[in-house]
Amino acid sequence: MKVVVVGAGIVGAACAFHAAAAGLDVTVLDRGPVGAGTTSRGEGNILLSDKEPGPELELARLSRDLWDEAAEELGPETVEFETKGGLVVASTPDALGALHAFAARQAAAGVRTEAVERVGELEPHVAPGLPGGVHYPQDAQVQPVLAAAGLLRAAVRHGARTHTGEAVAAVTGTDGRIAGVRTADGTVLPADAVVNAAGTWGGEVGRRLGAPVGILPRRGFVLVTEPLPPMIRHKVYSADYVANVASSDEGLETSCVVEGTRAGTILIGASRERVGFDTSMNPAVVARLAAQACRLFPFLRGVHLIRAYRGFRPYCPDHLPVIGPDPRVPGVLHACGHEGAGIGLAPGTGALVTAQLLGRPWRGADPAAHTGLLPDRFLTTGGVPK
Amino acid sequence: MSESADLVVVGAGPAGMAAAATALDGGLRVVLIDSGAAPGGQFWRHPPLSAREAVPTADLHHGLSTYRALCATLSAHEGTGRLTLLLNHHVWTTAREEDGFAVHAMDRGRAPEERAVVLRAPALLVATGAYDRQLPFPGWDLPGVLTAGGLQSLLKGGGVVAGSRVVLGGTGPFLLPVAAALAARGAKVVAVCEAAAPSAWLRHPAALLRNPAKWAEGARYAGTLARHRVPVRTRTAIVGAEGEGRVAVVRTAALDAAGRPLPGTERRIEADTVGVGWGFVPQLDLLLPLGCDLADAGDGTMAAAVDDGQRTTVPGLYTAGETCGVGGAALAVSEGRVAAVSVLTDLSAPARPGTRRPAAERRAVARHRAFARAMAQAHPLPPAWPAWLTDDTPVCRCEEVTAGAVRAARADDAAADHRQVKQLTRAGMGWCQGRMCGPAVHCLVSARDQPYAPTERLIATPVTLGALADSGEPTTDPS
Amino acid sequence: MTAVTAFTVDGEPLPFVPGQTLAAALVASGRVAWRTTRGGQRPRGIFCGIGVCYDCLVTVDGTGGQRACLVQARAGMAVTTGEGDDE
Numbered sequence: 001m002k003v004v005v006v007g008a009g010i011v012g013a014a015c016a017f018h019a020a021a022a023g024l025d026v027t028v029l030d031r032g033p034v035g036a037g038t039t040s041r042g043e044g045n046i047l048l049s050d051k052e053p054g055p056e057l058e059l060a061r062l063s064r065d066l067w068d069e070a071a072e073e074l075g076p077e078t079v080e081f082e083t084k085g086g087l088v089v090a091s092t093p094d095a096l097g098a099l100h101a102f103a104a105r106q107a108a109a110g111v112r113t114e115a116v117e118r119v120g121e122l123e124p125h126v127a128p129g130l131p132g133g134v135h136y137p138q139d140a141q142v143q144p145v146l147a148a149a150g151l152l153r154a155a156v157r158h159g160a161r162t163h164t165g166e167a168v169a170a171v172t173g174t175d176g177r178i179a180g181v182r183t184a185d186g187t188v189l190p191a192d193a194v195v196n197a198a199g200t201w202g203g204e205v206g207r208r209l210g211a212p213v214g215i216l217p218r219r220g221f222v223l224v225t226e227p228l229p230p231m232i233r234h235k236v237y238s239a240d241y242v243a244n245v246a247s248s249d250e251g252l253e254t255s256c257v258v259e260g261t262r263a264g265t266i267l268i269g270a271s272r273e274r275v276g277f278d279t280s281m282n283p284a285v286v287a288r289l290a291a292q293a294c295r296l297f298p299f300l301r302g303v304h305l306i307r308a309y310r311g312f313r314p315y316c317p318d319h320l321p322v323i324g325p326d327p328r329v330p331g332v333l334h335a336c337g338h339e340g341a342g343i344g345l346a347p348g349t350g351a352l353v354t355a356q357l358l359g360r361p362w363r364g365a366d367p368a369a370h371t372g373l374l375p376d377r378f379l380t381t382g383g384v385p386k
Numbered sequence: 387m388s389e390s391a392d393l394v395v396v397g398a399g400p401a402g403m404a405a406a407a408t409a410l411d412g413g414l415r416v417v418l419i420d421s422g423a424a425p426g427g428q429f430w431r432h433p434p435l436s437a438r439e440a441v442p443t444a445d446l447h448h449g450l451s452t453y454r455a456l457c458a459t460l461s462a463h464e465g466t467g468r469l470t471l472l473l474n475h476h477v478w479t480t481a482r483e484e485d486g487f488a489v490h491a492m493d494r495g496r497a498p499e500e501r502a503v504v505l506r507a508p509a510l511l512v513a514t515g516a517y518d519r520q521l522p523f524p525g526w527d528l529p530g531v532l533t534a535g536g537l538q539s540l541l542k543g544g545g546v547v548a549g550s551r552v553v554l555g556g557t558g559p560f561l562l563p564v565a566a567a568l569a570a571r572g573a574k575v576v577a578v579c580e581a582a583a584p585s586a587w588l589r590h591p592a593a594l595l596r597n598p599a600k601w602a603e604g605a606r607y608a609g610t611l612a613r614h615r616v617p618v619r620t621r622t623a624i625v626g627a628e629g630e631g632r633v634a635v636v637r638t639a640a641l642d643a644a645g646r647p648l649p650g651t652e653r654r655i656e657a658d659t660v661g662v663g664w665g666f667v668p669q670l671d672l673l674l675p676l677g678c679d680l681a682d683a684g685d686g687t688m689a690a691a692v693d694d695g696q697r698t699t700v701p702g703l704y705t706a707g708e709t710c711g712v713g714g715a716a717l718a719v720s721e722g723r724v725a726a727v728s729v730l731t732d733l734s735a736p737a738r739p740g741t742r743r744p745a746a747e748r749r750a751v752a753r754h755r756a757f758a759r760a761m762a763q764a765h766p767l768p769p770a771w772p773a774w775l776t777d778d779t780p781v782c783r784c785e786e787v788t789a790g791a792v793r794a795a796r797a798d799d800a801a802a803d804h805r806q807v808k809q810l811t812r813a814g815m816g817w818c819q820g821r822m823c824g825p826a827v828h829c830l831v832s833a834r835d836q837p838y839a840p841t842e843r844l845i846a847t848p849v850t851l852g853a854l855a856d857s858g859e860p861t862t863d864p865s
Numbered sequence: 866m867t868a869v870t871a872f873t874v875d876g877e878p879l880p881f882v883p884g885q886t887l888a889a890a891l892v893a894s895g896r897v898a899w900r901t902t903r904g905g906q907r908p909r910g911i912f913c914g915i916g917v918c919y920d921c922l923v924t925v926d927g928t929g930g931q932r933a934c935l936v937q938a939r940a941g942m943a944v945t946t947g948e949g950d951d952e
Binding site for chain 2: 909
């Protein structure tokens with residue numbers, strides 16, 4: 001089976017990695033280099049802690065296991081894979097109560113959680129006086145571009161090819177089934193299946209393939225500090241982050257996420273704004289993120305911000321990724337809309353797409369277990385968008 | 387602190403000073419802001435006013451009469467209250483707002499303290515200049531190896547000669563004043579290694595002949611160098627530096643037409659100090675996030691695209707001087723004046739006699755630009771310069787990424803630009819954010835003849851999170 | 866040039882001429898390196914001299930990440946250099 005994967009970000013690379021490993025004939029098509037879009041704009045989160053029980057958490061749990069496997073194959077050092085664990089802290093007794101209730105539901109869904117009374121024992125530099133938190137030992141981190149590049153290289157070792165170009169249209173046969181992808185320079189890549197892994201541009205690529213999906217950008221800034229000796233051990237964030245991730249509010253939301261990296265820098269997130277693809281700098285967001293981080297880790301007051309970047313998280317209206325065959329154009333599969341969780345969900349997505357292509361389970365991914373992510377949920381039975 | 391004006395000028399070098407003076411003469415309220423301790427920028431770098439007697443540097447300068455005239459104009463307008471001159475202020479970002487621009491700075495007058503300052507104006511003029519372009523070579527990170535501009539700034543700003551036996555290398559006319567200044571202050575300049583061929587200037591005689599002031603300036607440096615017996619070796623490059631803890635020996639070699647070291651021509655020269663510069667890179671950090679278009683500057687770099695009134699492609703945003711392509715102080719002054727006239731016109735300021743001579747200034751700009759282009763063509767980067775790198779030569783000084791690692795990113799992951807190399811190798815991810823290694827990494831992975839465009843930097847200078855936190859509006863966020 | 870006053874570098878007084886930067890005073894005293902890199906422990910000090918390269922970082926009165934080439938020396942400043950780390 002010939003498969004064209006549109007998008008060489010982390011999700012496309014993971015789709016190619018699994019599909020090629022399953023013996024499919026894979027070509028990865030992207031207009032730019034590997035991981036140059038939203039992949040390069042994230043912290044590299046592999047999280048269970050921020051997900052409530054449901055279809056996304058199920059995919060995240062599968063994906064977490066597959067990250068262990070992928071890191072083993074690629075070499076954990078080469079992708080800066082760190083099983084550092086997450087620490088969610090509450091700032092008030094009320095918030096702590098809500099956090100514990102949330103964690104109990106996650107634990108019932110198979111997530112390892114550990115209540116922490118004295119967060120200072122896990123994070124010596126955290127602000128004093130916090131009432132407590134929850135430790136999530138399964139949370140991990142990876143350097144996203146290195147991971148995407150590593151997965152893509154591994155896919156090529158399994159026989160995949162890469163092609164630089166921009167997908168402009170589907171080529172369909174008389175039966176309406178996809179037969180290939182036409183690129184901007186007129187090349188046609190023959191295909192029995194096309195995977196739309198174009199991230200934030202997934203909506204546009206879907207439209208070009210005749211299978212539009214509603215993917216919208218949600219802007220976020222990340223701050224990067226000067227390199228320091230190790231000061232922060234876990235991914236540490238405030239309990240309100242979970243509420244913001246799931247929020248549909250139009251306006252600016254910031255919640256504090258702080259973590260160290262292998263390179264010594266500290267990453268500070270996360271802001272969420274629905275401003276389209278507006279690339280302009282927002283100093284107020286930067287100031288607010290800085291203030292929140294300093295409240296969580298007072299030592300940061302004397303630490304320099306040396307870089308900030310912003311990216312556009314691709315999100316669907318219900319905040320779940322859209323993964324699976326599109327009934328409108330047989331042969332087109334979507335694998336996009338992962339919002340801020342694309343790095344963590346990538347291997348699970350790749351395995352699920354591969355299972356859908358094969359028509360049988362692949363590496364623990366059973367299509368029958370992830371029907372909540374199918375594009376059908378946005379379509380009426382007649383294939384018309386709801 | 388928050389202050390508003392008609393025009394904010396960032397950078398008090400030749401372009402910014404001239405622009406501010408012209409805009410003030412035209413009746414505008416101007417904030418002129420600079421990170422230095424005195425106006426002048428790099429070209430007219432001076433110690434602070436209070437230290438001029440203790441650190442005399444007048445003999446090191448060129449064009450001081452223009453500088454003094456601009457200083458006099460600026461201080462007169464400080465007297466009228468229409469100029470706010472902010473020194474030791476570092477602009478960390480700019481943003482567009484509904485009525486113009488917000489310029490966010492930190493006052494570091496009492497470093498390491500930082501105090502947030504926000505300036506707002508309908509018009510913004512960025513005159514942030516340029517910095518030395520560097521090409522790495524084995525040993526370039528040894529102590530005692532400096533940029534040519536670094537040697538000059540120590541001299542002009544602090545009266546300090548960095549070493550006693552100096553070798554200069556690279557390309558471009560800037561090496562000569564540095565050599566002359568060092569020699570005049572007692573350093574032994576053992577050699578000036580100019581990679582370009584001596585005949586290169588002759589290919590563009592017209593542009594040179596139309597700029598007699600440049601000839602005079604060149605002749606003055608030549609005289610100084612001859613008096614101090616400083617040898618200038620053309621078609622020669624510094625290809626290595628050696629030493630334990632400080633440079634002790636410099637290796638130079640003659641270059642073939644492509645810039646490859648010719649076998650058998652290598653010399654070892656004892657020296658304790660090296661100064662290197664391969665032309666300059668426009669400082670675009672404040673311009674890029676505002677979204678202004680770039681244009682090929684003709685010297686291997688991209689610069690801000692401007693119309694003949696120094697307007698960028700972003701309404702209300704102007705730029706003058708080296709940000710539009712490196713061309714020297716005289717050009718920068720002319721461009722600054724032209725830019726200010728555009729600001730006056732665009733803000734519909736009432737005309738005042740003597741402030742609008744745009745036609746003459748525009749002719750001066752055209753003449754100086756032609757000269758700069760001729761200079762750039764006469765002093766190209768030798769295309770084969772990577773030949774003198776070894777795989778273990780550090781390219782990124784901050785993150786210590788080697789030439790071998792950069793080449794591997796190109797070979798293994800098809801990295802074709804410096805942004806991609808940064809993500810894959812960390813070259814350019816350290817403290818300097820690729821300002822030093824960016825042009826070199828670009829040369830190592832990009833297609834030949836493609837000019838270097840720096841990566842976008844939303845944070846133009848590091849700021850402490852504490853100062854940032856205090857700068858924002860109070861939030862009710864409980865975390 | 867007469868040195869009229871001093872700041873301290875790792876506790877030792879260093880004379881400077883008012884108006885000089887920390888880097889100018891250090892270089893005038895013969896020092897061109899005062900820090901080592903995180904990775905290879907390579908010496909770093911004055912390089913670009915105009916605040917662009919960040920090689921010359923020092924800690925001033927307890928705050929790290931200060932570019933010695935930009936900070937004006939003041940009498941009584943306590944400068945610490947980074948031996949073995951990046952500050």
